[in-house]
Amino acid sequence: MRTTAPDIIRRRNSLRPLGYLAALLVVGVTVVPLLFVVIGGFRTTAQVNAAPVGWPSPWVVDNYLAILGASTFWRFLWNSAVIAVIATALAVGCGAMAGFALSRYRFRGREALYGLFTVGLLFPLAVASLPLYLQLRQIGLLENPLGVAIPEAAFSLPVTILILRPFMLEIPQEVEDAATLDGASRLGFFWRILLPLSMPALSTVTVLAFVTSWNAYLLPLLVFNDQSHFTLPLGVATFQSQYSQDTARILAFTTLSMVPALGVFVLAERRIVGGLSGSVKG
Amino acid sequence: MTRRLELALLLGPALVLFVGFVLAPIGVAAYYSLYDWQGFGSLTDFVGLGNYWDVLGGAVFQSAVQHNLVIVVLSLVVQLPISVGIALLLNRKLRGRSALRLVVFAPYVLSEATTAVIWLLILQPGGFVDQALSSFGLHGLIRQWLADPKVVLLTLFVVITWKYIGFGIILLLAGLQGIPTELREAAALDGASAWQATRQVVLPLLGPTIRIWIFLSVIGSLQVFDVVWIMTLGGPANASTTMATYLIDHGFKRYEFGYGSAVAVVLFIICFAFALLYQRFALRRDTEGALR
Numbered sequence: 001m002r003t004t005a006p007d008i009i010r011r012r013n014s015l016r017p018l019g020y021l022a023a024l025l026v027v028g029v030t031v032v033p034l035l036f037v038v039i040g041g042f043r044t045t046a047q048v049n050a051a052p053v054g055w056p057s058p059w060v061v062d063n064y065l066a067i068l069g070a071s072t073f074w075r076f077l078w079n080s081a082v083i084a085v086i087a088t089a090l091a092v093g094c095g096a097m098a099g100f101a102l103s104r105y106r107f108r109g110r111e112a113l114y115g116l117f118t119v120g121l122l123f124p125l126a127v128a129s130l131p132l133y134l135q136l137r138q139i140g141l142l143e144n145p146l147g148v149a150i151p152e153a154a155f156s157l158p159v160t161i162l163i164l165r166p167f168m169l170e171i172p173q174e175v176e177d178a179a180t181l182d183g184a185s186r187l188g189f190f191w192r193i194l195l196p197l198s199m200p201a202l203s204t205v206t207v208l209a210f211v212t213s214w215n216a217y218l219l220p221l222l223v224f225n226d227q228s229h230f231t232l233p234l235g236v237a238t239f240q241s242q243y244s245q246d247t248a249r250i251l252a253f254t255t256l257s258m259v260p261a262l263g264v265f266v267l268a269e270r271r272i273v274g275g276l277s278g279s280v281k282g
Numbered sequence: 283m284t285r286r287l288e289l290a291l292l293l294g295p296a297l298v299l300f301v302g303f304v305l306a307p308i309g310v311a312a313y314y315s316l317y318d319w320q321g322f323g324s325l326t327d328f329v330g331l332g333n334y335w336d337v338l339g340g341a342v343f344q345s346a347v348q349h350n351l352v353i354v355v356l357s358l359v360v361q362l363p364i365s366v367g368i369a370l371l372l373n374r375k376l377r378g379r380s381a382l383r384l385v386v387f388a389p390y391v392l393s394e395a396t397t398a399v400i401w402l403l404i405l406q407p408g409g410f411v412d413q414a415l416s417s418f419g420l421h422g423l424i425r426q427w428l429a430d431p432k433v434v435l436l437t438l439f440v441v442i443t444w445k446y447i448g449f450g451i452i453l454l455l456a457g458l459q460g461i462p463t464e465l466r467e468a469a470a471l472d473g474a475s476a477w478q479a480t481r482q483v484v485l486p487l488l489g490p491t492i493r494i495w496i497f498l499s500v501i502g503s504l505q506v507f508d509v510v511w512i513m514t515l516g517g518p519a520n521a522s523t524t525m526a527t528y529l530i531d532h533g534f535k536r537y538e539f540g541y542g543s544a545v546a547v548v549l550f551i552i553c554f555a556f557a558l559l560y561q562r563f564a565l566r567r568d569t570e571g572a573l574r
Contacts, residue, residue, distance in 0.1 A: 097296065101289055128304060258396055
């Protein structure tokens with residue numbers, strides 16, 4: 001008996017309810033913990049302790065207001081932002097220049113150098129942490145935002161170059177020749193033509209470097225002792241251990257700390273997802 | 283001549299950063315690892331490979347390696363099939379698919395620290411998870427999730443899975459979208475069942491994506507630190523120590539800089555050896571490997 005097109009369609013459709021079921025399950029598992037934290041922030045600790053699973057009754061906003069009204073949360077947020085901006089600017093700036101050199105210049109050892117940078121993907125920060133710490137102590141960068149931002153930029157370089165170089169390689173030679181005919185120097189071509197043309201790849205690596213720095217935990221943990229320097233991830237972990245009796249307050253604090261990451265993610269989802277799946281496909 | 287100058291100008295900053303803050307520290311770690319040293323004063327107490335023997339012979343480090351391996355194996359055996367299954371199911375025209383993508387991926391953008399704190403809160407004894415279980419009549423399943431040495435590693439694995447599985451699903455979905463639907467339809471016309479078409483047409487074509495996923499997953503599992511450190515500090519009684527928490531514990535809590543450096547080198551060598559072997563035997567077939 002021959003299989004007809006409607007058969008195929010029917011067969012594919014028969015799996016659709018299963019698809020929805022899987023989707024529902026995945027959404028549930030993902031969202032329930034998040035909802036517990038967000039909604040729990042609207043309860044009092046007494047409510048949470050009495051019935052961990054439950055709705056706020058009554059809804060209280062004091063936890064959120066207290067955190068938003070005090071300086072701690074804002075300071076962590078500011079520290080994270082300063083470090084992430086510096087780290088991203090350094091990584092993308094240096095990475096773009098290196099990507100340009102590694103893609104549009106011909107010189108001996110070019111591929112080896114590119115290989116060296118990409119092998120850097122394998123170096124976890126933890127491996128370098130002890131000497132890095134001593135090095136930062138020696139140059140006086142402990143308790144300094146730069147002491148976190150500079151190494152973070154360095155560790156973001158491999159993925160930045162890995163994404164930028166192939167992109168820059170694919171911009172046709174004719175574009176460069178035309179620019180040269182119009183009297184542009186190589187660096188002029190880089191600045192005025194190549195960089196604007198590379199915007200898609202540049203925005204991907206920008207988001208990646210920013211998110212990596214924003215979420216980093218180990219390096220800030222090693223570099224900062226003084227709480228006024230803490231970044232948001234470090235702050236959340238510390239807040240959790242300091243106020244361990246006041247569950248509702250930790251819930252609210254954790255919720256607020258998720259807002260920037262989730263907000264940026266919703267706005268830049270395509271860049272992040274595209275960047276990540278693109279970067280691993282080379 | 284100007285060309286040389288340009289090259290130096292363009293490559294200089296990246297090289298200084300990369301060599302100064304990535305390569306040099308790793309090289310220096312190898313040097314420190316040969317000394318018995320507390321991080322202050324000069325390196326005088328040369329012990330050769332002594333630190334390495336202590337590391338490799340130590341029971342706690344051996345169990346740390348074991349814990350990493352457990353996470354590696356669980357990831358491959360549990361996360362991979364779930365990710366592939368969910369990706370296959372989501373790769374249909376479901377209503378609200380883009381919203382779904384957003385939700386599935388959300389935990390991945392949260393910091394490890396936030397993830398760890400969220401799970402600390404819902405796993406509190408008598409907390410959300412325990413109460414939810416008992417309201418379903420599953421009292422018997424309640425454990426001391428983070429205090430029972432037999433359970434803690436599995437609990438951490440669940441947390442890690444929650445955080446990272448979305449990444450795998452998105453990766454696999456991207457791979458699936460590169461497979462033309464005509465192939466599946468052609469298989470169906472030739473009389474293949476949906477399962478056969480998936481098994482013999484789609485999965486092989488998904489191979490490169492799966493191999494990349496395995497690579498990233500293994501490297502990530504070997505290096506896992508943040509979630510474990512915040513949730514258990516490697517405890518109770520070292521039941522959840524990983525190589526990375528062991529390293530930070532000895533280096534920064536006990537100031538055993540020489541010994542800690544030896545741990546770092548071992549961790550690095552394990553990751554590097556895996557990457558080389560994997561590259562040689564598994565990724566070679568793919569035209570564009572991540573580490574090419």
